[in-house]
Structures are given as structure tokens and as C-alpha cells.
Amino acid sequence: MAGYEKLLKELLDILKPFAKPGQSLQEQTDLVADLGLDSLRVMKLVVEVEDRFDISIPINILPNIRTIRDFAVQLEQLLGEGH
């Protein structure tokens, strides 16, 4: 099971192309309010994360994800459950 810090680092790496020019990504960065991701880009992000970690992310958990930290926490849980 990957540690939270390692997951966060990888997630920040995946999210880099989604950031606005000059925008720095933090744990507290809000995917919608700060990055301006619409539903299509959120799904694109989900697919990239699924590929990177070789897991399936149920779409039911997406409403619980607002920030990068939320995403990392959910990811840690999913990887622990073996999706």
C-alpha cells in the first residue's frame, strides 16, 4: 500500500498539465474552484489516475473529492481496498 505522501506527490505530478499557467498546486487546491475543471476534464483526470495506479475509481466517490488532498485520501483508501 502506497503511503499518503507518495500518492500526493504522484497526484501533483499528474495534475501539473491541468494547472493554469503559473499556478502552484497545493494539497488544498480545489479541483473545480481553483483549477476550473469541468466534468469532462475531471473524467479525463480520473482515467489518467486509474492508469497510473492500475485501479478503478468508482464514480460514486467523486462528489467527496473537492481538493487534491481529498483525492489523495480517497486514492489511499482505494489502493488499500484493492480496486
Added chain:
Amino acid sequence: MGIFDKFQPLAAARRALAEKGVKSINVTMEEIISPTEAVINGRRTILVGTNNYLGLTFDAECIKAACKALQEQGTGTTGSRMANGTFAGHVALERELADFFGCRGAIVFSTGYVANLGMLSALAQPGDVILLDADCHASIYDGCRLGGAEVIRFRHNDVSDLEKRLRRLGERAANALILVEGIYSMLGDRAPLKEIAAVKREYGACLLVDEAHSLGVLGNRGRGLAEEVGVEESVDFIVGTFSKSLGAIGGFAVSNHPELELIRYASRPYIFTASPSPSTIASTRTALQILRTRSDLRRRLWENARKLYQRLTELNFRLGPEVSPIVAVRLSNPEEAVLLWNGLQERGVYVNLVLPPATPDGGALLRCSVSAGHTPEQMERICEAFTSLREKAQTAQTGSTGVYPPTRGGSA
């Protein structure tokens, strides 16, 4: 103001569209002339976006049956299937649908949307897992949400991605429900159902196919994609609608599982809504008989589909990946789509304008759906409208700039 704040982005999107010359993406049909013609904005217009695949909405026998039911049984059932809303016609239609599909049972729902909501919310509940094609219709997503099962998307028409996700589920794969469509409503492409059925069998999962756009369109007998590719035995549930090939409104599910009968008692969208009106049921029963006996309609539909697909390919429009009664012109941005859509309407041709996020890849679509009811003359006029717009754009195109530059046709 509070609860209305969430609508501000929608209001902004509508303003932006209005600036591009679109008052509304849904038009008003001021007068309906035939299954393929109406008056829109005072102009007689050929309809190329109605899903009226067999053109049965004005069929004389269907209308006669509907009128008779209206006279004899009244305007509505005023009740749920579970209470006072099951008339002899509803039961007869269920029997006829089961017979048509060669299945043990059938359930009639109030709309196609409700059929998916009713089936999925009852079938897949917390603890169950659903694997759905990413391009599935909103009614499928909404049904999943209502049921509360875990929902996992797989890449559109990607069997290896589906297989990978089933493998990840381990033992849970045997309790998974796979959801796909016969023909996808936006691009008109088919599911690779033979391969999906094989994967389904390998993992012991259940498979539900929504044949909304393929009923009456595919298969020797018009039963849809599962019939066309010979995998009906591997499909656990088929869901469909009366509002396309059957020219009315309503939905259904058929299955060989005896438990289908129990779904009536577990399905809130079945229990808590009024049943289809007697006239709707009557015209649907007649339309189903026509679908069963008039294979010439299917032949004519496909002739029209091939003609439009070919002509638009020759015009270098980028289309959906395969010939289908749904011919989707794929455009890279909404401005281009709006320009073309307005141009078509000025030439008396109505197609569906589909803008993000309703499109599969975030682009814009001019979604055409042809009908067996389109005459050769109408087909020619539709093709001419596209040709004249293409020529106009190419004339306007000087050097590297253009209104919509030609793109390669025929591939996704």
C-alpha cells in the same frame, strides 16, 4: 437568491450561445406535417433529427388503433402499474414483447428513461458493482445513481479495458452488472457486443444491453444488436423504448430470468409513476406488429443511412466511425457547429445540435438521424443543403483561414 446561484454558469453559457446566434438549441415544431417534415420558424423543414427510424408516427394503422383505444378506454390510466394503471393492453403488450424477443418475461415502463431508472435502481444496489461504458446515456447513469451500487466506467467500446476492470474486481466480478448500448445515441457506433458477451461469460457477470436506438434497426427480425451478432443467449436483460422505432412513448425490459417479475415490486420508478396511456399502448402494439412484418422499412432506413453517410464523407465531414441511421457530423468547436446548424435550418433542414458537455469527446456535433420515411427527394435535399454549406465555407476559405476547414471523413 441563494438556491438560484448554481444556475449562474448555465445563464452565462446561454448568453454566450445567444451571442453566437442561437436563441435556443431546442426548436418548436409549429406544425407537424409528416414523420419527416414540420414547420419550424414559419419554414417548412425536413426533420433529420427525430429518432423516428421507421417513420411510424403517422402510420394509419397505428393512429386507428390509438383512436380506438382513446374512445374505448379514455385519455389516461391515472395510476401506477402497481395500483389501477395496469389495463389489459399493458399486459398484452408485455406478452407480445416477450414473444418478439423470445424471452420469458417483459415489463412495460412509462418511458425509456424510466425503464433504465426502474431496472438499474432495482438490479444494482449498495454492495453491487456496475461496469458501464463511458458513453452510456444519462438515463443509465441516473439509474445507477438511484440504485446506489458502486459504479465503474470503462473506456467507450474498449473490451480490454472492461476485462481489466473485471479482473481488478476479483471475486466481486461474478456479481457485476455490465451496461452497454446497442447503438450509441451520439455517434451512432455499435458496442463490440460479441466480444463483450464473451468477457461477460468468462467472468460470470450479468449483461444488460440498452437497445433504444437499435430496436427495429439491427437484426434480421429487428430485435437489435444482440440478435444481429448472435449473442442473445448471453444477454441477461434488454432495455428499450417505444419512442424511437415504435413511434410513441414508453419503455420496456425483457429477460429470461424469472426474477424479472420481482423487479416490479422492487422498482420505485415502476411503482411511483402513472402507466402509459391506453392510446400509447395501442399504437405501440400496432407498431410492434409492423416492425415484425415490414422488413422493407428496415431496408429503406439503411439505404438512407448509407446515402447520407457516403455523401457527407465525400464532403470531407468528420463523421462517427461507422454507417448507422445516426450520422454524427463531428466539429471541433461550438461556433462551427452553430454556423452550420443555422445554415441548415435556413435551407429547411433540421438536425440536432449537440454541444459539450453532452458530446462524448467535448467537441460539438450535428447529429442527424435518418428515417425509413425520408423519400429519395428529401434525402437529396438534405445532402444538397450540406453540400451548399460546405461549398460556401470553402469559398470563404482563403489561404490558411476558413470558417470550417475540411477534415478527414469517416473515422472517429
